[in-house]
Amino acid sequence: MVRILPISDPGTLDAAIEVLRRGEPVAIPTETVYGLAADATDPAAITSIYEAKGRPRFNPLIAHVANIKMARAHVAFSPLAERLAEAFWPGPLTLVLPLKETGKIHPLATAGLGTAAVRMPEGFARELIAGFGRPLAAPSANRSGRISPTTARHVADDLGDRISLVLDGGNCRIGVESTILTVNEGRLRLLRPGGVPVEAIEEAVGMAVERPAKQSGGGPVIAPGMLASHYAPDAQLRLNATEARPGEAIIRFGGTPIAGEDQAKAVMDLSPSGDLREAAANLFDLLKRADATGATGIAVAPVPGHGLGEAINDRLNRAAAPRN
Ligand code: TXA
Ligand code: MG
Numbered sequence: 001m002v003r004i005l006p007i008s009d010p011g012t013l014d015a016a017i018e019v020l021r022r023g024e025p026v027a028i029p030t031e032t033v034y035g036l037a038a039d040a041t042d043p044a045a046i047t048s049i050y051e052a053k054g055r056p057r058f059n060p061l062i063a064h065v066a067n068i069k070m071a072r073a074h075v076a077f078s079p080l081a082e083r084l085a086e087a088f089w090p091g092p093l094t095l096v097l098p099l100k101e102t103g104k105i106h107p108l109a110t111a112g113l114g115t116a117a118v119r120m121p122e123g124f125a126r127e128l129i130a131g132f133g134r135p136l137a138a139p140s141a142n143r144s145g146r147i148s149p150t151t152a153r154h155v156a157d158d159l160g161d162r163i164s165l166v167l168d169g170g171n172c173r174i175g176v177e178s179t180i181l182t183v184n185e186g187r188l189r190l191l192r193p194g195g196v197p198v199e200a201i202e203e204a205v206g207m208a209v210e211r212p213a214k215q216s217g218g219g220p221v222i223a224p225g226m227l228a229s230h231y232a233p234d235a236q237l238r239l240n241a242t243e244a245r246p247g248e249a250i251i252r253f254g255g256t257p258i259a260g261e262d263q264a265k266a267v268m269d270l271s272p273s274g275d276l277r278e279a280a281a282n283l284f285d286l287l288k289r290a291d292a293t294g295a296t297g298i299a300v301a302p303v304p305g306h307g308l309g310e311a312i313n314d315r316l317n318r319a320a321a322p323r324n
Contacts, residue, residue, distance in 0.1 A: 002160040004152055007124045007169045017132050019165050025049050027141040027155045028128060029169025030064075030121040032092045032177050032195050033148040033284070034155045035138030036163065037064065037125075046108040046137055052162040055144040060111035061137040062094050062178070063118050066130035074103035074135065075116050080205065081183045087204040089120040092178040092195025109137040119178055124169055140177060141166075147231050147291075147319070150175050150284050175281035176311045181209065193310040195280070231284075233291035233298060237320035241299035249295035251286055253279060253303045265295040276308040283312055287319060 005012045007029065016026050023045040025038040036052060038045035040063045050057055065071040068085055075097035077085065084095060096117045099110065110116050118135075120126065129136050140148040141155045149155045152168035160166075179194035181201070188209045190198060198209050235249070244250050244260040250267045252258055254274035261267050268286050270279035290298045303312050 002156055002163060002166055004156060004166045004168050007167050012167060013124075013128060013131055016128055016165065016167055020045075020132050020136070023048065024165075025052055025163055027149075027152070027159065027163060027166040028125050028136075028138065029123075029152070029167060029172060030125045030138075031123060031173045032121075033150055033172055033175070034141040034152065034166075035064070035121075035125070035136075036141040036155075036159070037128075037136040037138035039132070040064075040109045040135040040137035041104040041106055043106050043108050046106055049137060049139065050108075052159055053139060053142070053144045055139065057108070058111050060113060060117065061109045061139050063105050063109060063116050063135040064125065064129055064138050065118060065120050065135050066126050067120065070129070070135060071118050071120065074100060074105045075118055076100055078183060078186075080186060080188070083205055084181070084183065084201070085120070088196055088201075090122040090126055091120070092174055093201070094119040094178040094180040094192075094194075096180065096182040096191065105135060105137075115182075117180060122173075124167070128167075145232055147233060147284050147287050148177060150281070154284070154288065171281065171285075173281065174277075175283055175285075176308070176315060179311070193314045195308070195311065197307040198310060199307060231287070231315050231319040232323060233287050233319060235291050235295050235298045237316065238297055238299045239316055239320050240302045242301070244299055245297065247295060248297045248299045249290035249293045251290055251298060251300045253301045256301065258299070258301060264299075266290060266293045270303065270312075276304065276306075276312065279303060280308045280312055283315060 025036050028037045038049050094117050096115050150172040152166050155166050174195040177194045179196040180191040182189045190211050244264045246263045250264045252269040255272040
């Protein structure tokens with residue numbers, strides 16, 4: 001039986017550290033989505049993450065740190081990387097940086113690459129890493145290919161039979177995963193749009209972020225193992241829908257009714273007021289709810305592409321991509 005402990009309970013931090021010290025994974029809330037965390041320096045602990053998720057081993061994990069000193073022990077920061085960390089950490093920005101030879105992040109967590117993806121999360125997750133004293137590798141706490149969790153209940157429903165402890169921190173504030181950037185030779189490249197809008201990064205450092213070319217049929221070409229068909233609900237997704245088809249579940253945006261929605265199985269709205277932050281925070285939960293209606297299809301209204309809309313559209317495109 002999986003234990004679910006509220007982060008506000010006084011014993012939760014120590015209980016989580018104890019499980020981590022045994023080399024087992026713990027599901028933890030972060031400001032983006034829930035992560036399945038384990039010691040990033042321990043091969044057996046990392047293996048337990050891949051096993052619980054059913055994740056392909058060539059898809060590397062993000063190492064989460066409590067402070068910049070912990071990050072510097074494992075990866076090399078250029079002046080540009082320092083500025084980004086200064087501007088956005090703690091927060092939903094992941095930096096892909098060269099590994100240091102003296103670093104201790106295990107190659108299983110980096111899939112043998114010469115780089116590691118590193119981020120400093122906010123709040124309880126950060127306290128936990130500080131208490132544990134080592135970086136935590138943490139992918140999103142869902143079975144591989146499924147929708148990312150934004151509540152402890154989502155995690156327990158998806159992984160409850162495979163892990164022993166879920167920490168409950170309520171709803172994730174941001175609701176989509178971190179933005180991933182490579183910082184190399186003074187260039188910034190976007191590997192995954194996420195919780196920090198690209199516009200905010202460009203403004204903070206005064207330079208352009210390069211976006212990879214689009215791949216036909218799916219989302220952009222991305223980090224290793226970022227499969228096109230990701231975040232998949234059971235029902236087929238139809239994007240940029242302007243009319244409802246009978247039996248579909250409808251996900252609107254901005255309170256605008258969709259033609260024929262009275263025939264739909266369910267009607268939801270990502271943000272009735274048209275706020276992209278609210279839409280990001282609701283995205284994965286509404287996809288799961290729409291899926292749970294048993295609708296044959298889920299029709300999603302157009303969502304603007306600026307700011308957090310870039311991450312929202314990226315996740316929707318992946319969820320709609322053909323499956324194998
Ligand atoms: O918000 C988040 O980033 C959440 C929370 C839990 O922190 N984590 C998350 O992890 O989304 P995950 O494993 O679902 O996504 C990590 C992505 C993967 O697409 C992986 O391929 C990429 O990061 N990645 C990891 N290490 C990399 C590296 N060295 N170079 C390029 N991409 C890397
Ligand atoms: Mg994931």
